[in-house]
Amino acid sequence: MQIDEGYITSGDGVRLFFRQVGSGAKPVVIPNGFHLAGDFERLSDGRTMIVYDLRNRGWSDQVSDPSKLTGGIHNDVDDLEAVRRHFGISRVDLIGHSYLGLMVILYTLKYPECVNRVVQIGPMQPRAGKQYPAHLMCADSTLTEVSSKLGELQKQRESMDPAEFCKKFWDILRVIYVSNPADLGRINWGRCELANERNFMKYWGESVFPSIRELKFEEVSKTQAVVLTIHGMKDRSAPYGGGREWTMMLPNARLVSVENAGHAPWVEAEELVFGAIEQFLGGRWPEGAEKVVSMDL
Numbered sequence: 330m331q332i333d334e335g336y337i338t339s340g341d342g343v344r345l346f347f348r349q350v351g352s353g354a355k356p357v358v359i360p361n362g363f364h365l366a367g368d369f370e371r372l373s374d375g376r377t378m379i380v381y382d383l384r385n386r387g388w389s390d391q392v393s394d395p396s397k398l399t400g401g402i403h404n405d406v407d408d409l410e411a412v413r414r415h416f417g418i419s420r421v422d423l424i425g426h427s428y429l430g431l432m433v434i435l436y437t438l439k440y441p442e443c444v445n446r447v448v449q450i451g452p453m454q455p456r457a458g459k460q461y462p463a464h465l466m467c468a469d470s471t472l473t474e475v476s477s478k479l480g481e482l483q484k485q486r487e488s489m490d491p492a493e494f495c496k497k498f499w500d501i502l503r504v505i506y507v508s509n510p511a512d513l514g515r516i517n518w519g520r521c522e523l524a525n526e527r528n529f530m531k532y533w534g535e536s537v538f539p540s541i542r543e544l545k546f547e548e549v550s551k552t553q554a555v556v557l558t559i560h561g562m563k564d565r566s567a568p569y570g571g572g573r574e575w576t577m578m579l580p581n582a583r584l585v586s587v588e589n590a591g592h593a594p595w596v597e598a599e600e601l602v603f604g605a606i607e608q609f610l611g612g613r614w615p616e617g618a619e620k621v622v623s624m625d626l
Contacts, residue, residue, distance in 0.1 A: 337415045339384065339408045341397055346388035347381035347412065357422040357610060360409055360429045363387055364518040368595060369424070371603060376610075379416060384408055385532050386525050398532065401540025402428070406435045413443055420445040422610055427567060427592065428453040428541065430558075434579070435544070437554040448606055449558045451592045454571025455549070455578060457542045461570030464626065467563045467591070475505050495521035505565040506592040515596045549578050556582035557609040557618065559602055561590030576621040583618035 331352045336344040348366065351373030359365060362380030372378050382389040383405055385398060392398055400407075409432070413421050422445050425433035430452025437444045460466070478501045486494055499519035506516050520526040556579050560572030569586070576582040585605045587594040595602040605615035 336389075337381065337412055339404075339411045343384045343392055343397060343408070344390045345381050345384060345408055345412065347379060349416075350378045350380075351376055353377050355422065355610070356416060356418050357424060358409070358412060358418075359424045359426075360405065360412075360432065361386060361426075362424070364520060365426060368515075372424075372606065372610075379412065381412055382525075386529065387520060387523055389525065391525055398536045401536040401538075402432055402435065402544075403540060405429075405432050405537075406439055409433075409436050410440055410443070413440075419443075422446045422448075424448040424450065424606070425452065426450045428537070430567075430575075431455070431541065431544075434546075434549065434552070434554075434556070434575070437552050437556075438548060441552060441554065444554045446610055447554050447556045448609060449556060449560075449572070449575060450602075451560055451564050451567045451594065452558060452571060452575055453541070453567045455544075455546050455574055457538070457544070459571070459574075461568050461624075465570030465573065465624065466568040467565045469565070472505055472565045475501055491524075491527045492521050495519055495527045508561070508563045508589050508591045508597055512593075512596050516593060546578065550580060552579060553581060554579070557585065557605065557615070558582060559585045559587065559594055559605060561587045561592060561594040561597070563589060564592045564594075566592040570624065573621050573624055576619070577624070582621075583614055584621050585615060585618050 333349040335347060337347055338344055350370060353376035356377040356379055357372055358379045361383050363382060366380050385392045421443060423433045430449035433447050437447060482497055496519060503513055503516035507513060558572050558576050560569050562569045572584055576584040587598045590597040608615040
């Protein structure tokens with residue numbers, strides 16, 4: 330299988346590291362997708378799968394100029410456009426996981442003519458911090474225990490090697506991403522050997538999350554993008570209620586709900602999730618995709 334790697338230069342000069350897998354005529358782009366690339370490689374069969382590191386993430390440039398970070402998620406939107414232009418894609422298919430599921434919707438609002446189909450997987454809710462009814466959230470004892478352990482680990486941070494801290498942080502955090510503890514071995518997202526990833530939480534807290542918190546999505550009902558939202562019903566990181574809300578807000582969206590799955594639903598329901606994505610990217614709604622009209626189940 331053909332694999333190419335290299336750098337793309339964004340509009341303000343930040344270099345973004347990418348990997349291109351496959352050589353099919355239909356490209357699909359996964360922002361921040363390196364930690365997903367192994368699981369998602371099956372999508373490169375007949376397509377070209379492009380994953381890349383966001384600015385100040387992974388192997389992309391470490392950014393020291395504050396003016397190139399303050400835009401937060403809006404920088405990510407424009408960097409995605411730089412990726413599309415680099416590869417000469419006229420209308421792009423996108424897959425966004427977690428808060429990138431929110432980012433790809435921002436992209437459709439700013440660059441509507443450049444979007445074909447969009448997949449959100451476990452997307453962050455449209456309104457950061459919104460609380461949903463208990464049956465639409467998974468705020469269980471596991472989440473409480475993980476929060477407590479992370480608090481204790483934080484007290485040791487100054488005395489620990491940064492890479493060691495990062496590894497311990499992810500050993501604790503990954504528990505919340507799956508419903509079945511037997512699947513923990515599939516969550517290897519830390520990339521603690523990379524300085525950008527070790528420093529991500531600072532960047533998140535100072536730039537990315539504040540920019541997300543200010544979003545209103547007042548124009549989202551006008552987007553014509555076709556969107557498939559896939560959400561685990563036991564997602565502790567991005568509440569399932571957010572997935573339902575997205576598909577109510579977006580006029581051309583449907584929801585695939587994955588029972589007994591957390592923030593990485595493809596890990597716990599691989600055939601269901603990838604089957605749905607492949608059908609959707611192929612031009613049709615997957616079986617069981619719901620047009621959500623109510624927050625009620």
